[in-house]
Amino acid sequence: MKQLIELDINNRVYEVAVDARDLLLDVIRKKVGLTGTKKGCGEGDCGACTVLIDGKPELACIKLAIACQGKKITTIEGLIQEGGALHPIQQAFVDYGAVQCGFCTPGMILSAKGLLDRNPHPTEYDIKHELSGNICRCTGYKKIIEAVEAAAQVWSKEGVK
Amino acid sequence: MDKKASKSKWNLTPEGWNLEGVPAYQDEKRYTQVGRSVPRVDGPIKVKGEAIYTGDMTLPGMVYGKIKRSTYAHAIIKKIDYSKALELPGVLTVITGEEAPNKWGIVPQAANETALAVGKVRFYGEGVAAVAALDEETAEAALELIDVEYEPLPVLLDPFESMERAKEVLIHEDSPGNILHEGEQVYGDVDKAFAECEYVLEREFHTNYPQHGFLEPHSALASYDPQNGHLHLWASTQVPHYLHRQMSIVLEIPMNKIRVTLPAIGGGFGGKGEAAASEFVACLLSRKVGRPVKVTYERNEVFFTNKGRHPCHMKVKMGLDKDGYIQAIDFDNTMDKGAYSGWGIVVLFYTASMLHLPYKVPNARFRGRSVYTNKPSTGAMRGLGGVQPRWAMECLLDELAEMMGISPYELKMKNAIESGHTCINNMFVPHTEYKKCLQTAVEKSGYLEKHGKLSFGKGIGMAGGYYITGTAYTLYQNYKPHTSVMIRVDTEAGVTLFCAAADIGQGSNTVMAQMVAEEMGIHFEDVNVQAGDTEIGAFDLGSFASRLTYAAGAAIKMACVEINQKIKETAAGMLGCRADQLIIKNREIYSMYESKKRLPWEKAVEAYTSINGSLVSLGNFSPPRRKGIDLITGNRVQGANIGHSPTFGFSAQVHEVEVDVETGRIYVKKVTEAGDCGTPVNPMSVEGQVEGSIMFNLGACLYEDQKLDAEGKHLNPNFHDYKTPTTMEMPEMDTNIVESYDPTAPFGVKETGEGAVQPTFPAITNAIYDAIGVRFYNLPITPEMVLKALKEKKTTSCDCKCSKEC
Numbered sequence: 001m002k003q004l005i006e007l008d009i010n011n012r013v014y015e016v017a018v019d020a021r022d023l024l025l026d027v028i029r030k031k032v033g034l035t036g037t038k039k040g041c042g043e044g045d046c047g048a049c050t051v052l053i054d055g056k057p058e059l060a061c062i063k064l065a066i067a068c069q070g071k072k073i074t075t076i077e078g079l080i081q082e083g084g085a086l087h088p089i090q091q092a093f094v095d096y097g098a099v100q101c102g103f104c105t106p107g108m109i110l111s112a113k114g115l116l117d118r119n120p121h122p123t124e125y126d127i128k129h130e131l132s133g134n135i136c137r138c139t140g141y142k143k144i145i146e147a148v149e150a151a152a153q154v155w156s157k158e159g160v161k
Numbered sequence: 162m163d164k165k166a167s168k169s170k171w172n173l174t175p176e177g178w179n180l181e182g183v184p185a186y187q188d189e190k191r192y193t194q195v196g197r198s199v200p201r202v203d204g205p206i207k208v209k210g211e212a213i214y215t216g217d218m219t220l221p222g223m224v225y226g227k228i229k230r231s232t233y234a235h236a237i238i239k240k241i242d243y244s245k246a247l248e249l250p251g252v253l254t255v256i257t258g259e260e261a262p263n264k265w266g267i268v269p270q271a272a273n274e275t276a277l278a279v280g281k282v283r284f285y286g287e288g289v290a291a292v293a294a295l296d297e298e299t300a301e302a303a304l305e306l307i308d309v310e311y312e313p314l315p316v317l318l319d320p321f322e323s324m325e326r327a328k329e330v331l332i333h334e335d336s337p338g339n340i341l342h343e344g345e346q347v348y349g350d351v352d353k354a355f356a357e358c359e360y361v362l363e364r365e366f367h368t369n370y371p372q373h374g375f376l377e378p379h380s381a382l383a384s385y386d387p388q389n390g391h392l393h394l395w396a397s398t399q400v401p402h403y404l405h406r407q408m409s410i411v412l413e414i415p416m417n418k419i420r421v422t423l424p425a426i427g428g429g430f431g432g433k434g435e436a437a438a439s440e441f442v443a444c445l446l447s448r449k450v451g452r453p454v455k456v457t458y459e460r461n462e463v464f465f466t467n468k469g470r471h472p473c474h475m476k477v478k479m480g481l482d483k484d485g486y487i488q489a490i491d492f493d494n495t496m497d498k499g500a501y502s503g504w505g506i507v508v509l510f511y512t513a514s515m516l517h518l519p520y521k522v523p524n525a526r527f528r529g530r531s532v533y534t535n536k537p538s539t540g541a542m543r544g545l546g547g548v549q550p551r552w553a554m555e556c557l558l559d560e561l562a563e564m565m566g567i568s569p570y571e572l573k574m575k576n577a578i579e580s581g582h583t584c585i586n587n588m589f590v591p592h593t594e595y596k597k598c599l600q601t602a603v604e605k606s607g608y609l610e611k612h613g614k615l616s617f618g619k620g621i622g623m624a625g626g627y628y629i630t631g632t633a634y635t636l637y638q639n640y641k642p643h644t645s646v647m648i649r650v651d652t653e654a655g656v657t658l659f660c661a662a663a664d665i666g667q668g669s670n671t672v673m674a675q676m677v678a679e680e681m682g683i684h685f686e687d688v689n690v691q692a693g694d695t696e697i698g699a700f701d702l703g704s705f706a707s708r709l710t711y712a713a714g715a716a717i718k719m720a721c722v723e724i725n726q727k728i729k730e731t732a733a734g735m736l737g738c739r740a741d742q743l744i745i746k747n748r749e750i751y752s753m754y755e756s757k758k759r760l761p762w763e764k765a766v767e768a769y770t771s772i773n774g775s776l777v778s779l780g781n782f783s784p785p786r787r788k789g790i791d792l793i794t795g796n797r798v799q800g801a802n803i804g805h806s807p808t809f810g811f812s813a814q815v816h817e818v819e820v821d822v823e824t825g826r827i828y829v830k831k832v833t834e835a836g837d838c839g840t841p842v843n844p845m846s847v848e849g850q851v852e853g854s855i856m857f858n859l860g861a862c863l864y865e866d867q868k869l870d871a872e873g874k875h876l877n878p879n880f881h882d883y884k885t886p887t888t889m890e891m892p893e894m895d896t897n898i899v900e901s902y903d904p905t906a907p908f909g910v911k912e913t914g915e916g917a918v919q920p921t922f923p924a925i926t927n928a929i930y931d932a933i934g935v936r937f938y939n940l941p942i943t944p945e946m947v948l949k950a951l952k953e954k955k956t957t958s959c960d961c962k963c964s965k966e967c
């Protein structure tokens with residue numbers, strides 16, 4: 001039996017008909033149509049599907065959609081700034097060469113945002129620890145870590161909405 | 162001869178490229194667009210989540226395909242009953258292998274795969290039937306309703322057992338002995354050379370069974386138009402051309418009615434370097450139902466059908482003379498092919514070629530065989546054919562250095578090749594900075610100060626490696642250029658490069674834009690790249706074997722000759738000077754003698770196009786061949802079957818490890834790498850390739866291994882049980898690009914990203930030896946192996962880390 005629920009994604013409320021078993025990832029990608037959230041494994045192992053739920057990084061592939069009612073969900077599409085500008089983390093990923101195939105990138109960026117929101121001055125270890133649930137097979141992680149470090153600096157200097 | 166013909170761009174040699182207007186004093190290496198770490202052109206859309214991968218696409222009326230997979234690793238298919246599946250509401254059709262029995266394979270001489278199994282399954286998880294349904298859930302439910310009756314056959318999982326029991330059971334009827342191919346290559350007099358050696362060492366090495374783990378699972382979206390018979394396929398592939406060709410064979414549709422388009426690709430590393438069943442199934446289903454069909458694999462399906470790295474069982478013998486110069490190598494390799502041929506023959510002979518570099522080897526013998534087993538097929542994986550023999554050779558050299566009582570660095574430097582080296586198998590290396598790589602890595606890491614001197618449990622190890630650049634042969638008999646590009650210049654689209662090359666994440670679209678801009682004297686942002694489409698782009702073989710930057714660079718240079726000439730002629734008329742005195746740089750055209758005579762580049766383009774319309778030019782690249790009959794002497798030129806390459810890239814690595822003697826865990830703490838990639842077109846991208854390479858084989862050296870049970874069932878088809886490195890396992894990495902310029906290469910470029918995976922296995926293995934005095938000959942080197950070895954060591958010798966008796 002499908003039920004109609006409301007999901008607040010990137011500050012917009014979507015009304016979607018879901019099954020009790022429908023996963024947040026499938027709802028975001030197929031019903032809402034925001035395909036920036038990626039499915040690398042569907043089993044909670046790779047982090048590609050990371051979204052923020054009430055500011056906390058969570059894996060959308062192992063989260064039931066109905067459990068997310070009344071919560072604030074942020075996907076990669078929700079990071080865009082006024083006038084289409086990039087969020088400092090996004091900008092740093094571009095500038096530091098932290099993107100290759102890009103499939104891990106949305107999840108990485110949201111994990112990083114979850115960290116910086118909580119801890120604006122992370123050490124290298126904090127960053128590594130926070131991103132350890134996000135697999136990247138292309139970059140060797142070095143430039144990703146550098147990008148997050150750089151974003152943290154910009155962020156604390158200039159701030160972000 | 163017609164003067165125009167003799168000056169035609171088709172006749173130009175590398176030295177002849179773009180010589181118009183270049184005065185002798187102008188340094189050709191003074192680049193402005195090449196050699197810059199510009200951010201990738203697709204960076205912003207990727208960080209915004211706006212890049213569209215195949216799995217993100219939907220087309221009007223699109224339905225979903227799913228594949229029913231075998232639960233046996235080796236069995237005859239007695240019967241498939243899908244009548245119940247067809248009755249399920251929402252199911253549109255079911256297909257089985259019989260509907261598309263034509264065999265495909267990237268090496269046509271050995272093609273033996275079908276879209277879905279026909280008559281027999283040869284590995285656990287092989288596709289036996291496929292469903293198209295209105296939604297994925299229905300398609301999945303329908304799979305459960307398909308009944309397959311099997312008659313199990315003996316399962317052969319080990320190549321030696323497979324050869325031994327071939328009389329009893331054959332995996333492929335037409336492959337006696339269960340052998341795909343067996344070969345021998347002998348150069349020089351190996352036995353005589355060994356007899357004269359002072360130091361001889363023979364060891365056996367066994368490598369593991371890792372797979373690529375690209376993060377984006379295979380996905381294919383096919384749209385067949387029943388009205389005009391055209392098929393459009395969007396696919397996550399590295400090889401649009403080979404996929405195109407195979408599709409034509411399997412579907413019996415001419416190539417000109419098939420179009421392959423690449424959306425964004427989420428990594429490949431060789432694993433998308435062959436066509437995939439998902440692609441055939443999507444196309445077959447779409448043709449049958451007359452609607453677009455999408456097939457996206459689940460992660461376990463990627464594991465079931467992966468074409469990971471061949472486990473190799475290698476016997477290697479190496480001999481040195483009294484001064485430490487390599488005199489002979491004897492190499493015997495048994496490769497585990499898995500179920501189907503794929504890249505098999507190519508990989509076999511790559512392992513043969515890889516013996517001949519980066520050291521001078523005057524005598525070499527290779528014997529090898531690629532053996533079928535009931536495993537997911539092995540295939541191309543980053544550093545194809547090089548990683549396994551490199552591991553063996555670099556470890557052997559480490560041991561030999563110890564035998565001689567000298568540093569491995571000294572031994573490797575002594576034997577390292579130099580520019581202009583011709584191997585005994587006729588491979589030719591026009592340029593190398595390998596010694597500089599070794600020296601840089603050793604000096605920057607402090608290897609000499611640390612090696613053999615660290616406390617027990619800590620160790621340092623070094624190794625070198627190399628890889629081909631630009632490749633030499635098509636995989637099917639054809640002499641067509643390997644890469645063609647078309648460049649269009651006009652006032653509407655500016656400069657557009659059309660090439661069917663595949664940017665799989667390595668950044669080729671960015672690098673190609675930089676090379677076009679360099680050659681045309683404009684900025685890389687001015688260049689639009691239309692790539693990854695077999696209909697729009699000019700022909701390209703694909704992204705594999707580190708061929709693309711070199712091949713595309715050469716083709717771009719050729720195409721730009723005519724464009725630059727025409728623009729200069731137009732500008733010359735406008736400026737009142739000679740065309741061959743004009744230089745284009747920084748979006749400006751100016752006379753090299755009268756600097757006041759200058760005009761913006763686009764003004765000349767505007768003038769040209771307002772008279773002639775768009776300016777279009779073609780360029781292409783064919784690598785040299787070094788094998789066959791020498792027409793002048795009539796002699797047969799013996800050479801490696803494969804591995805010839807216009808040039809080669811090199812890398813050296815020093816790894817520092819810590820071994821926890823309580824848990825057996827190995828921690829790689831620091832890696833110092835130095836690479837010779839010729840001119841780094843985009844140094845930031847080069848670093849990214851190298852760092853990714855180190856991560857890739859660090860994982861395969863210490864953790865990654867696919868496990869099958871006795872029946873051939875895959876035991877770890879997920880990222881939970883198949884462990885890949887995360888941020889926490891990554892060492893500090895100091896990567897260095899050594900100064901290098903290959904004068905024979907376009908822009909002086911060479912490969913990176915496959916050469917740099919080669920030294921990782923042996924450098925770690927050598928470092929572990931330095932740490933605990935134990936040499937490992939099996940991969941991956943797990944904590945259990947370390948603990949076992951330490952225990953054995955304790956009972957047989959003293960506790961100190963020296964390897965000698967004490």
Ligand code: FES
Binds near residue numbers: 047062
């Ligand atoms: S897709 Fe959710 S963790 Fe991999």
Ligand code: FES
Binds near residue numbers: 100104135
């Ligand atoms: S950039 Fe490809 S997986 Fe991270």
